[in-house]
Amino acid sequence: MTYLGLPVHHSKPRVSDFGNIIHKVEKKLASWKCGHLSFGGRMVLINSCLSSIPLYCMSVFRLPDSVHVQLDRIRSRFFWGGTQNDKKFHMANWKSLCRPKNDGGMGFLDTRAMNCALLGKWVFNILSGKQGLCYDLMRRKYNLRENALGMNYTKGSCFWNNIQNVKSLVMGNCKFEVGRGDSIRFWEDAWLDDLPLKIKCFGLYKVCSVQGASVCSIKQDGWFCLFRRSLNNFEILQWEDVVGKCLEVSMKEESDKVVWMLNRNGFSSKSLYHWLVFGGIVDDRCRLVWRVAAPLKVKIFLWLVMHGKIQAGEQLKNRGWWGDPFCKWCGEMESVNHLMFQCSLSRLLWCFVRDAMGWQRSLTDYRQIGGIQLGSMSAKKRLVSLGMVAAGAWTIWVTRNDFVFNNKIPSNVHVILYRLTNFVAQWMHLVKGSRRKAMMEGFALLRARTDQLARARSG
Ligand SMILES: [Zn+2]
Numbered sequence: 001m002t003y004l005g006l007p008v009h010h011s012k013p014r015v016s017d018f019g020n021i022i023h024k025v026e027k028k029l030a031s032w033k034c035g036h037l038s039f040g041g042r043m044v045l046i047n048s049c050l051s052s053i054p055l056y057c058m059s060v061f062r063l064p065d066s067v068h069v070q071l072d073r074i075r076s077r078f079f080w081g082g083t084q085n086d087k088k089f090h091m092a093n094w095k096s097l098c099r100p101k102n103d104g105g106m107g108f109l110d111t112r113a114m115n116c117a118l119l120g121k122w123v124f125n126i127l128s129g130k131q132g133l134c135y136d137l138m139r140r141k142y143n144l145r146e147n148a149l150g151m152n153y154t155k156g157s158c159f160w161n162n163i164q165n166v167k168s169l170v171m172g173n174c175k176f177e178v179g180r181g182d183s184i185r186f187w188e189d190a191w192l193d194d195l196p197l198k199i200k201c202f203g204l205y206k207v208c209s210v211q212g213a214s215v216c217s218i219k220q221d222g223w224f225c226l227f228r229r230s231l232n233n234f235e236i237l238q239w240e241d242v243v244g245k246c247l248e249v250s251m252k253e254e255s256d257k258v259v260w261m262l263n264r265n266g267f268s269s270k271s272l273y274h275w276l277v278f279g280g281i282v283d284d285r286c287r288l289v290w291r292v293a294a295p296l297k298v299k300i301f302l303w304l305v306m307h308g309k310i311q312a313g314e315q316l317k318n319r320g321w322w323g324d325p326f327c328k329w330c331g332e333m334e335s336v337n338h339l340m341f342q343c344s345l346s347r348l349l350w351c352f353v354r355d356a357m358g359w360q361r362s363l364t365d366y367r368q369i370g371g372i373q374l375g376s377m378s379a380k381k382r383l384v385s386l387g388m389v390a391a392g393a394w395t396i397w398v399t400r401n402d403f404v405f406n407n408k409i410p411s412n413v414h415v416i417l418y419r420l421t422n423f424v425a426q427w428m429h430l431v432k433g434s435r436r437k438a439m440m441e442g443f444a445l446l447r448a449r450t451d452q453l454a455r456a457r458s459g
Contacts, residue, residue: 006060012158018067021054025074028053032083040296042082043106046075051109058111059118062162068111072098075108089319091309100274101290104283106303110276117273122163123170124267127258173262173275179254181215186225191215192245194261201238204231219251285370288383293424293431293439294390301397302390306369308336310397328404336366339400345416346396352417353392356449357385357442363392383435384442391423414457417450 001008007017028049034041054063054071072094079097081088099105126135126144138144142156155161176184176191184191187198187205198205205211209226218225223243231239263271289303304310313325313334327334329343340346341364354362363369369389370382377385399416402408410416424446428439 006057009158013061015064015066018057018061018063021057021063021067022070022074024053025050025071029074029078029083034082035084037082038297039079039300040298042079043108043296043300046079046108050075050078051111054111055114055118058115059121060159062119062165063111063115065112068115071111079108089311089316089321091304091311091315092307098277099279100277102282102287103277103279104281104286106300107290110273113276114269114273116166116169116276117269119163119166120170120272121267121269123167124174124258124260126163127170127174128267129255169272169276173260173272175259175261177257177259178215178249179252179256181219181251181256183256184215186213186215186218187211190261192242192249197242201242203235204239204242207231207235216251219246223247288370288379288386291431291435292383292387292390293427293435294387294394295427295430298390298394298427302369302386302393305336305340305366305393308366310336310339312336312339314338328400337364340366340393340396345399345413348413349392349396349416349420352449352453353388353420353446356446357388358445359385363389380434380438384438387427387439388424388442388446391420391427394423395420414450414454417453421446421450 002020005020007013007020009017032045034045037045050071054067057063076090076094076097077088080090094108096104097106098108098110101107125132126138138160142160171189174190175194176189178184178191187208188196188211190196193200204227207227207229209228213225223246225239260267260271262275285306286303289299289306292299292302294302301310309315313323313327315336316323317325325334326332327338327343329345332338332343341350347362350362350364353359370386395416399410399419410419421443424439424443428436428443431439
């Protein structure tokens with residue numbers, strides 16, 4: 001049974017109650033006739049349609065893991081193979097694609113993290129004393145104070161238990177401004193500083209007799225706290241320091257306030273989501289990929305090349321493919337590096353780009369992309385160079401596929417070089433301002449070099 005599209009159940013909803021989400025996603029997929037969509041088109045459809053279907057339900061319920069697994073499976077299958085039923089190779093695992101673009105992933109929605117971030121909104125609203133029918137109801141049912149910051153765990157409805165589960169995620173990113181101090185926990189909440197005392201003075205916290213005490217109760221005792229054993233010299237100094245800071249705090253006759261630390265403009269589920277999915281390291285190489293002057297499908301292709309995940313013979317063979325894994329040009333094993341950088345045609349193309357762009361070295365390995373060539377350049381120059389790498393890699397891929405699938409061989413090498421220059425010319429209109437100007441300069445260099453080679457040949 002559903003009400004307003006959400007499952008209604010007298011006890012905890014079962015997995016089958018969320019079947020309508022999966023059903024909706026599958027129905028959406030079935031309505032698409034997109035056998036010929038590129039990776040880029042499929043990425044857009046996943047982000048704009050498939051990933052957003054469960055959002056409404058996720059803002060109220062914590063979906064069972066099996067529903068997340070099914071959502072991942074459907075989106076992953078669609079990304080790698082479209083709506084056709086035949087088996088396609090998944091070249092990278094879905095989890096790595098769900099990492100943010102800055103973090104080296106493709107930025108698909110991580111539904112588990114988004115689920116927590118959406119439920120976190122309820123926690124924050126309760127903490128910040130938001131008024132409204134739902135909140136009043138919850139305050140009365142669970143006997144909460146106006147802004148029940150120290151919500152203790154009490155068992156309740158499925159909804160209540162779910163938001164209790166994400167409580168620590170939200171409270172860990174909040175800072176509290178002291179009013180009366182009756183709803184701030186002295187040790188566990190961040191109120192003196194950006195960090196809770198529990199973390200700053202873990203030794204003291206471990207031996208204090210009352211964990212979870214409110215700021216106002218400690219204040220009433222004259223900033224006195226009972227410890228389970230006598231403190232050593234270091235701990236005494238630490239505690240005196242804490243008390244010194246406490247004495248500077250002026251308490252007011254008003255409710256305590258909560259401040260969201262991840263976003264200046266107040267709480268947003270988006271900021272919590274980004275905090276949840278951020279892996280800690282910004283991958284500059286991958287971050288730039290999404291800004292190069294190229295269509296989305298080429299950016300995705302470049303990402304795959306940089307991770308050694310394109311469907312070259314060797315990569316497919318490792319995944320149990322039965323076809324011929326050897327290079328059709330030269331008969332060697334077709335690995336990503338062979339196809340992209342080491343086969344004679346590719347070597348020639350990268351030497352051409354190196355000479356035209358004035359690179360120190362030509363590319364010989366996919367792990368070098370965005371590394372050696374671009375290390376010391378300014379961000380704009382790196383983007384131009386990466387744009388050339390995208391055009392070069394795409395030229396090789398298109399030429400190779402034309403040969404493998406249509407048996408078409410370019411009449412001479414100049415055709416391939418002009419193809420490369422034409423890609424750069426077409427794509428530079430996809431960026432604006434100074435980036436386009438920089439791309440145009442890069443294009444002029446490529447074009448001059450191509451013409452020079454063509455003249456030398458005819459002359
Ligand atoms: Zn080859």
